[in-house]
Amino acid sequence: MLLIAFAYIFLILVLSTNVQFNFFVKSYNQNPHFPEKAVALSFDDGPVENTLEILKILDRYEVKAAFFCIGRNIKKHPEIFREIIKRGHIVGNHTYSHTRKMGFLRSKTILKEIKKCDEIAEKIGGVKMNLFRPPFGIINPKTKKALQKTGHKVIGWNIRPYDAITKSPEKILERIIKDLKKGDLILLHDNMPNTATILEQLLVILKQRNFSTVRADKLFDIHAYN
Numbered sequence: 505m506l507l508i509a510f511a512y513i514f515l516i517l518v519l520s521t522n523v524q525f526n527f528f529v530k531s532y533n534q535n536p537h538f539p540e541k542a543v544a545l546s547f548d549d550g551p552v553e554n555t556l557e558i559l560k561i562l563d564r565y566e567v568k569a570a571f572f573c574i575g576r577n578i579k580k581h582p583e584i585f586r587e588i589i590k591r592g593h594i595v596g597n598h599t600y601s602h603t604r605k606m607g608f609l610r611s612k613t614i615l616k617e618i619k620k621c622d623e624i625a626e627k628i629g630g631v632k633m634n635l636f637r638p639p640f641g642i643i644n645p646k647t648k649k650a651l652q653k654t655g656h657k658v659i660g661w662n663i664r665p666y667d668a669i670t671k672s673p674e675k676i677l678e679r680i681i682k683d684l685k686k687g688d689l690i691l692l693h694d695n696m697p698n699t700a701t702i703l704e705q706l707l708v709i710l711k712q713r714n715f716s717t718v719r720a721d722k723l724f725d726i727h728a729y730n
């Protein structure tokens with residue numbers, strides 16, 4: 505009996521900490537049926553100073569991406585937030601504080617975290633964000649309850665190179681390109697020091713392999729804003 509209980513708890517933990525399983529909420533992670541040989545790029549945890557360098561590179565390669573922004577960082581860097589939108593990228597909600605306690609929050613607190621980020625984005629960038637990416641990919645019944653109230657669409661990923669914990673740009677790049685296929689959605693972090701280097705090399709490789717890029721909202725045919 506005890507074993508079954510442990511197995512159950514383990515299963516719930518695994519399912520609730522991995523957005524890809526679509527267990528509690530439908531999330532958009534990849535679209536293999538997309539008609540073109542294209543992949544989508546997404547950047548989490550900004551806006552920060554580094555974001556400007558990322559924007560420059562994306563412009564140079566004429567690539568449009570998705571940025572899932574932390575409310576607190578939008579407040580700190582309003583100009584950079586507006587710059588992301590101005591250059592034709594989309595922005596999405598990544599909560600206000602991105603707290604490490606995300607998995608333990610009550611649904612009321614999660615709701616507050618999401619709403620506060622929305623309000624700041626609207627005030628500073630004039631956008632009503634429709635897309636939400638859960639910090640650490642954590643979706644549990646409490647997150648689900650909060651999202652039922654806010655109505656955001658959940659955007660996950662299917663290519664995660666662990667760029668926030670791996671130091672070597674080569675390793676990160678290798679993880680991205682190893683089995684890359686059309687319709688993939690790549691997760692990167694614009695607050696990591698090596699992201700610009702990785703991005704530049706990635707865009708060269710994508711070109712060599714005849715991959716184009718598509719913005720995440722177009723990949724899934726959904727609206728980024730309300």
Ligand SMILES: [Zn+2]
Pocket residue numbers: 548549598602638639640
């Ligand atoms: Zn994050």
